[in-house]
Amino acid sequence: MSWEKESILVLVKAAPNWSNKYKKYEICTAGVAENNGWRRLYPFPESVMLEEDVRVWDIIEVETTKPTDDPRTESRKIRNGSVKVVGRIESKKEKRRILADYAESSLGIALEEKRSLTLIEPNIENFKILRSEREPPQFTLNGKPFRKHPYGDVKLYYSWSCPKCCTYCKSGSHTSRCFDWGANLLFRKLLRKSGDEKDTRIKVRNKLHYEMKYDNDTWFALGTTRQRPWKRWMIVGLLWMKREKRDSKTRTLTDFA
DNA sequence: CCTACCCTCAGCCCCGTTAG
DNA sequence: CTAACGGGGCTGAGGGTAGG
Numbered sequence: 377m378s379w380e381k382e383s384i385l386v387l388v389k390a391a392p393n394w395s396n397k398y399k400k401y402e403i404c405t406a407g408v409a410e411n412n413g414w415r416r417l418y419p420f421p422e423s424v425m426l427e428e429d430v431r432v433w434d435i436i437e438v439e440t441t442k443p444t445d446d447p448r449t450e451s452r453k454i455r456n457g458s459v460k461v462v463g464r465i466e467s468k469k470e471k472r473r474i475l476a477d478y479a480e481s482s483l484g485i486a487l488e489e490k491r492s493l494t495l496i497e498p499n500i501e502n503f504k505i506l507r508s509e510r511e512p513p514q515f516t517l518n519g520k521p522f523r524k525h526p527y528g529d530v531k532l533y534y535s536w537s538c539p540k541c542c543t544y545c546k547s548g549s550h551t552s553r554c555f556d557w558g559a560n561l562l563f564r565k566l567l568r569k570s571g572d573e574k575d576t577r578i579k580v581r582n583k584l585h586y587e588m589k590y591d592n593d594t595w596f597a598l599g600t601t602r603q604r605p606w607k608r609w610m611i612v613g614l615l616w617m618k619r620e621k622r623d624s625k626t627r628t629l630t631d632f633a
Numbered sequence: 634c635c636t637a638c639c640c641t642c643a644g645c646c647c648c649g650t651t652a653g
Numbered sequence: 654c655t656a657a658c659g660g661g662g663c664t665g666a667g668g669g670t671a672g673g
Contacts, residue, residue: 468662581637586637590639637670637671638672639668639671640667644663644665645662647660650658651656651657651659652655652658
């Protein structure tokens with residue numbers, strides 16, 4: 377197997393899921409490689425994420441190779457122990473520049489180019505929280521409890537449309553589940569703190585809906601599943617920046633795109 | 634009453650500036 | 654040079670109003 381060293385700006389950390397294959401939690405991580413476009417890094421062990429303290433907007437150096445069992449062009453496997461944080465984008469201006477660089481006006485572009493990752497600055501139309509029973513913890517051989525889907529009982533859904541409607545949102549809007557780690561963690565955190573389900577819902581809604589919609593410029597990092605690539609898109613990452621003060625007359629660049 | 638929408642405020646950290 | 658100050662960003666808490 378030949379490995380290629382790449383620098384990747386991390387833009388996406390999805391919620392951890394149990395991998396039956398690797399017997400540990402893996403995180404779907406994605407970002408953009410210097411001059412090479414999008415990369416999906418999977419499996420990316422949660423332990424590595426925590427030990428290396430990889431955060432969104434970090435630049436990591438990693439050795440990658442094309443997986444044999446994943447048809448999506450952006451997917452890469454990572455070499456054990458090769459992840460290193462080498463830098464970080466701090467400035468707001470720079471972040472905005474990068475987001476503007478990678479943002480696409482419509483899902484159609486990624487579909488046409490047969491890509492499985494894209495960035496969209498969506499028109500957020502609605503937001504829903506669906507609750508179900510929490511999966512009971514299971515036990516591994518060495519006695520450590522785990523859940524296969526630690527965030528599976530809380531499902532966050534956005535209704536949205538592309539800035540320039542694609543063929544799907546022309547006739548309605550997209551409904552996508554949000555797997556952004558931070559967003560899912562927020563619900564857990566607030567629920568643990570207040571213990572009140574209703575209260576938690578209101579707060580999560582305020583943050584993830586109203587603030588995303590009205591107070592911030594928000595971008596969705598969207599990806600497809602391995603099993604059915606390009607059929608169903610999910611939100612794998614949420615990126616937002618405080619909306620810049622502007623005259624009521626002037627509008628965002630996307631209005632002119 | 635409840636929901637959707639929108640706003641404010643306090644606290645913290647970071648960082649650049651300024652007074653000593 | 655250092656310590657103090659203060660502004661801005663960010664987070665988390667909360668509130669208010671209009672309209673069904």
